[in-house]
Amino acid sequence: MNCYICGVEAEAAYPYDGGERVTCRDCGVYQITDAVLRELGPRQLSLVGMREDLHRQRQIDAKLVADINTETVIWA
Numbered sequence: 412m413n414c415y416i417c418g419v420e421a422e423a424a425y426p427y428d429g430g431e432r433v434t435c436r437d438c439g440v441y442q443i444t445d446a447v448l449r450e451l452g453p454r455q456l457s458l459v460g461m462r463e464d465l466h467r468q469r470q471i472d473a474k475l476v477a478d479i480n481t482e483t484v485i486w487a
Contacts, residue, residue, distance in 0.1 A: 414438055415451060415479075416461045432476065441465055443479040460485030 414421040414435035421438075424431035430444040438461075456479070464485060465477040 415443055416456050417458055438462060439465060441477040441479060444481065446481050447479055447484050455487040457485040457487045
């Protein structure tokens with residue numbers, strides 16, 4: 412599979428309650444909700460915006476997996 416943010420090859424996403432968890436060598440580990448995944452067909456995530464937001468989330472709490480949901484998503 413490819414990373415939803417940058418498009419490079421990532422480890423296969425595996426489901427979690429309400430979405431998928433992705434491990435990308437460039438974007439890191441993140442969770443993306445089903446609601447955002449449904450909108451990915453016609454829309455794309457902002458590469459820079461999402462990477463910055465995931466980094467900010469990790470700085471706030473390094474123990475949590477960064478999350479892309481309808482409140483945190485940044486569209487291109």
